[in-house]
Structure formats: structure tokens, C-alpha cells
Amino acid sequence: MKTVLSLVAAAWLAAVGIAAQAPASDVWRSFEGTLSATGQRQSIATESGRPATTVQLSGPVAIAAGAGLSRAFRSEVVGFDDGAGLTVLRGVWTDDRGDRIFTRLKGETVASGRRIAGTITGGTGRYAGITGEYSFEWQYVVEAEAGTISGRAVGLRGRYRIAGAGK
Numbered sequence: 001m002k003t004v005l006s007l008v009a010a011a012w013l014a015a016v017g018i019a020a021q022a023p024a025s026d027v028w029r030s031f032e033g034t035l036s037a038t039g040q041r042q043s044i045a046t047e048s049g050r051p052a053t054t055v056q057l058s059g060p061v062a063i064a065a066g067a068g069l070s071r072a073f074r075s076e077v078v079g080f081d082d083g084a085g086l087t088v089l090r091g092v093w094t095d096d097r098g099d100r101i102f103t104r105l106k107g108e109t110v111a112s113g114r115r116i117a118g119t120i121t122g123g124t125g126r127y128a129g130i131t132g133e134y135s136f137e138w139q140y141v142v143e144a145e146a147g148t149i150s151g152r153a154v155g156l157r158g159r160y161r162i163a164g165a166g167k
Contacts, residue, residue, distance in 0.1 A: 028159045031066025035059060035075055035136065038150045041143070050083040061093055061156070070095035077105065091118070099125030114138050120160055127162065134158025
């Protein structure tokens with residue numbers, strides 16, 4: 001009888017230990033960081049007087065706080081601003097292992113002091129099933145030569161969860 005109770009107790013403790021180690025898939029985790037980007041901006045005139053613009057940017061994302069994410073990513077973004085208030089951007093963050101996080105961004109034209117909001121739409125590798133949201137503000141955006149821009153964003157803050165992480 002003692003052996004049976006010991007086996008039941010050991011099995012229960014093992015099950016509790018395994019359950020405690022696996023993060024729940026509905027748990028939101030927060031993160032913070034900064035990003036810098038360099039790339040190209042091309043514009044054409046529109047009837048409104050505001051130019052329609054395409055951007056292609058890339059650069060590092062540094063995660064300063066937040067468990068479960070790599071501390072460094074390479075970000076790539078392409079986007080379009082129609083000059084009349086429609087801004088659509090898509091991005092991908094790639095970590096040093098090649099795992100990716102895909103995002104959809106919206107906000108104002110890429111310029112100093114402008115806010116951007118992002119939705120995390122999926123991922124690959126260890127980020128498969130990821131969803132979430134984030135935002136940041138362009139601290140500065142500088143046009144170095146015709147069409148070449150560089151910028152630094154601050155206040156990168158967000159939250160994410162990974163579906164199936166507890167399975």
C-alpha cells in the first residue's frame with residue numbers, strides 16, 4: 001500500500017511540476033526596447049498637395065525588458081502613405097537564429113515625433129503562434145541625401161502571447 005501511495009504521490013508531483021514549468025498560452029507578456037532604421041523614401045505629388053510616399057527601412061531592434069523574446073532582432077519594413085491619411089506598413093523582425101516575428105503597422109507618416117502602432121500577426125520557429133501589439137515614437141528622422149532616411153525610435157512598448165505555448 002505504501003508503494004502504491006508513493007507511486008501516486010510521485011506521479012502527482014511530476015504532473016504538477018510539468019504543469020508549473022509550461023507557460024499558459026493566454027498569458028500576456030510585456031516588452032520594451034528601442035529601434036533604429038535606415039532606408040529609402042520615394043515620393044510623388046498628389047492633388048491634395050501632400051506627397052504619396054513609399055518607404056523601405058531596415059535596422060536593429062534592441063529589447064531591453066521582456067521575457068521570452070530575443071534581445072536583438074533585425075527589422076525590415078516596407079510601407080505606403082497615400083498622402084491623404086492612409087498609411088500601411090508591413091514588417092518582419094528576425095532574430096539571430098532566423099526565427100521571425102511578422103507585424104502590420106499603422107500610424108502617421110514616417111517623421112520625427114510621429115507615433116506608430118503595430119500588430120504582431122504571427123511568427124516562425126520559436127515565435128510560431130505569436131500575436132500581440134506594440135507602439136513607438138520616432139525620436140528623429142533625418143533625410144541624409146535625396147531619398148535616403150535614417151531614424152531612431154524610442155518608447156517601444158508592447159505585449160505578446162504565443163498560442164499553444166502551454167501545450
